[in-house]
Amino acid sequence: xxxxxEVMKKYGLMMASQKxxxxxxxxxxxxxxxxxxxxxxxxxSELKEEDIQKMNMDKLPLPVAEMxxxxxxxxxxxxxxxxDASPFKACLDDMAQxxxxxxxxxxxxxxxQSVGKSIGKALxxxxxxxxxxxxxxxxxxxxxxxxxxxxxxxxxxxxxxLEKSAEIHFLAEKIGGGVPIAKWEAKLMRLIYKKKYSxxxxxxxxxxxxxxxxxxxxxxxxxxxxxxxxxxxxLLVEYGKKLVECGLVQxxxxxxxxxxxxxxxxxxxSGLDYMRLSAxxxxxxxxxxxxxxxxxxxxxEKGLHAAIYKKxxxxxxxxxTHSKYSSVFAAARKDMPIDKEFYNVFGNEVKLAEYALPGxxxxxxxxxxxxxxxxxxxxxxxxxxxxxxxxxxxFDNCVKLEENGKRLLYR
Numbered sequence: 063x064x065x066x067x068e069v070m071k072k073y074g075l076m077m078a079s080q081k082x083x084x085x086x087x088x089x090x091x092x093x094x095x096x097x098x099x100x101x102x103x104x105x106x107s108e109l110k111e112e113d114i115q116k117m118n119m120d121k122l123p124l125p126v127a128e129m130x131x132x133x134x135x136x137x138x139x140x141x142x143x144x145x146d147a148s149p150f151k152a153c154l155d156d157m158a159q160x161x162x163x164x165x166x167x168x169x170x171x172x173x174x175q176s177v178g179k180s181i182g183k184a185l186x187x188x189x190x191x192x193x194x195x196x197x198x199x200x201x202x203x204x205x206x207x208x209x210x211x212x213x214x215x216x217x218x219x220x221x222x223x224l225e226k227s228a229e230i231h232f233l234a235e236k237i238g239g240g241v242p243i244a245k246w247e248a249k250l251m252r253l254i255y256k257k258k259y260s261x262x263x264x265x266x267x268x269x270x271x272x273x274x275x276x277x278x279x280x281x282x283x284x285x286x287x288x289x290x291x292x293x294x295x296x297l298l299v300e301y302g303k304k305l306v307e308c309g310l311v312q313x314x315x316x317x318x319x320x321x322x323x324x325x326x327x328x329x330x331x332s333g334l335d336y337m338r339l340s341a342x343x344x345x346x347x348x349x350x351x352x353x354x355x356x357x358x359x360x361x362x363e364k365g366l367h368a369a370i371y372k373k374x375x376x377x378x379x380x381x382x383t384h385s386k387y388s389s390v391f392a393a394a395r396k397d398m399p400i401d402k403e404f405y406n407v408f409g410n411e412v413k414l415a416e417y418a419l420p421g422x423x424x425x426x427x428x429x430x431x432x433x434x435x436x437x438x439x440x441x442x443x444x445x446x447x448x449x450x451x452x453x454x455x456x457f458d459n460c461v462k463l464e465e466n467g468k469r470l471l472y473r
Contacts, residue, residue, distance in 0.1 A: 064111075066091065066098045071109045073214040074100070077133070078107035080222060081309055085136025085206070091214055092122045092130040122210075125182040129189070129210040131217040136206050139228035143167070144192050145202040150231040152248050153240030153393035155420050155444050156315050156384050157227040159255035160220050161188045163248035165227065170195045170205060181208065187252070189216070190224050215335070222312045226386060233390045233471055240393040243443050247419060283342040283356065294320045294328055295341035297453050302336040305383060310460060311336065316383040316445065317361035320453050321371055325349060329360040329367060362421035369430040370449055377449040379456040387467030388446035395442045401469055404462050407437050412463065417442035438463050 070089055077084050087106055090099040097117040100106075104113040122132060143150060149166050152158040157165070168184035170177045170193045177193070184191035190209035198204055209224060211217035234240040243251075284292060298318050305311045305318075314336070319329040328344045330336075345360035347353070349368045354360050361367070367380045391398045391414070398412040415432035418424035429447060432439035437459050438448040448463055450456030 066093060066095075067109070067111050067114050069214060070098070070100060070114055073218050074104075074106035074109045076218050077135070077221065078105075080137075080225075082138050082225065083136075084221075085141070086134075087136070088134040089214060089217075090117070090122060090132045096120055097122055123178060124210055125185055126189075126210070128212055130212055131214040132208060132210045133214070133217040133221050134206050134208055135221050135225075137221070137225040137228075139225055139232060140192050140207040141204075142232060143228050144194055144205050147194070147203050149192075150228060151240075151242035152227065153234065153242055153443060154227060154230065154384065154389055155243065155251055156223050156312065158243050158248035158251040160223045160252075161190055161227075162252045163243070163245045164188075165224060166191050167203075168193045168208075185210075187249075190220050219312065226312060226384075226389075230386065230390050230393050233387075234394045236471055237390070237394050237396055241395045241443065251420065291322060291328070291346075292341060294322060294453075295344040298328060298330060298344050299339050299341055301381075301453050301457050302330060302339055304457060305381070305460075306336045308461065310383045310385040310464060312384065316381070317363050317367070318379070318381050318453070318456075319347075319361075319364075319367040320379045321349075321377070322346065327364075327367060327371060329364055331358045332361050333359075363425075365423065365426040366429050366447070369426050370433060370447075373430060374433075374435075374449065376451065378451050379453040380447065380449045381453075381456045381460050382441075382445060382447045383460060383464075384445035385460070385464045387464050387471060388440060390471060391440045391467060392442055392444055392446065396440070398440050398463070398467060399470065401466050404466050407459055407462055408466075409436060412436060412438050412440055412446075414440045414442055415444075415447075417444075420444065 077087055088100050097119045098114055099117050101113050101115055149164055151164050166184040168181040168191050181193060192207050193205045194203045195205040209217050209220035211220055231240055298320060302318055314333050317330050319327050321327050327347050327349055329347055331343050331345055343358060345358050346355045347360050347364050349371050352364055363382055370377055370380050395414060397414045400408045400410050413432040415429040418428050429439055429441055440446055446463055448456055448459040450459050
């Protein structure tokens with residue numbers, strides 16, 4: 063029970079730390095000892111052991127056997143989608159990877175079939191949906207959002223990605239509306255995510271039930287590195303955490319790099335939680351041929367980072383994020399006009415890079431071209447990328463571009 067409590071406490075806090083109201087939230091997790099759940103009305107920010115109860119069931123009643131955790135929430139943008147009876151399509155690749163093409167609404171009022179069947183239908187091919195339970199006196203829908211995962215980490219990240227996607231769906235209407243990713247491309251992204259990117263996450267999350275991760279190999283790696291490289295690796299760790307703390311990334315999406323020298327760059331690894339990264343996790347990659355050292359894989363966008371370093375000797379660091387306001391322009395496939403306050407960094411406009419699948423040579427080429435001699439670009443259906451003379455400058459530019467997007471959308 064104590065291990066279950068610690069895991070639920072951690073992810074309850076992760077849910078409560080979001081910059082929006084999660085409503086009457088609830089977590090459930092399936093373990094070898096049975097199913098455990100938070101009690102109704104539990105404060106996710108301060109879960110106590112008595113807030114966790116063992117359920118009278120051996121398995122979660124979910125349509126996919128590999129799913130071992132579920133989160134129920136009532137987040138603002140998903141609640142608006144319910145009120146408006148408005149399912150929405152993936153206009154960003156992170157939603158496509160987590161959910162597939164469409165976030166559906168399950169009709170929990172249907173008297174001809176059980177709510178479970180309705181939810182199962184809405185979850186087909188996805189790991190989340192919104193559940194309509196009724197209408198208020200104004201005729202607006204009301205209900206909750208359900209997300210699931212192989213562990214609580216995945217279920218909570220699914221909640222945050224779905225909420226962000228819903229919010230971007232509505233914000234994009236201010237600038238002409240989002241442009242959905244093609245259905246076949248969304249299916250491909252989902253497949254790749256499940257088979258490739260999420261494997262690294264799954265290994266780390268497994269440590270929550272089998273004990274701490276062995277750090278001996280990390281010590282061996284760091285012992286062979288000079289002081290300057292150690293410092294740069296640690297800076298990547300610190301700024302990765304800053305991206306999370308500032309709400310500029312969700313889950314493991316996005317990536318950072320620092321130019322080590324003319325031959326090498328250091329990048330964040332693929333598919334690992336920013337809050338768990340260590341200096342030893344950073345990957346040393348050759349800029350010219352993308353060969354890398356060690357057993358950890360670098361970000362799938364390593365070619366994009368390398369392309370910028372090749373073209374721009376003035377650039378010492380690159381950051382790619384899926385931050386909210388910049389992602390609105392990415393979803394709508396729009397260039398971003400720049401406020402006069404930020405002219406000195408970006409000029410009067412940040413260009414849109416033409417759409418291409420994540421991790422492809424086409425994306426690398428399109429994005430490097432859109433950046434050009436500027437300090438950033440919007441990546442269609444993807445997010446934003448910024449650069450700077452060093453990691454501090456790149457992070458500062460990331461914050462500025464996101465603030466610029468916010469001002470445009472709310473002026």
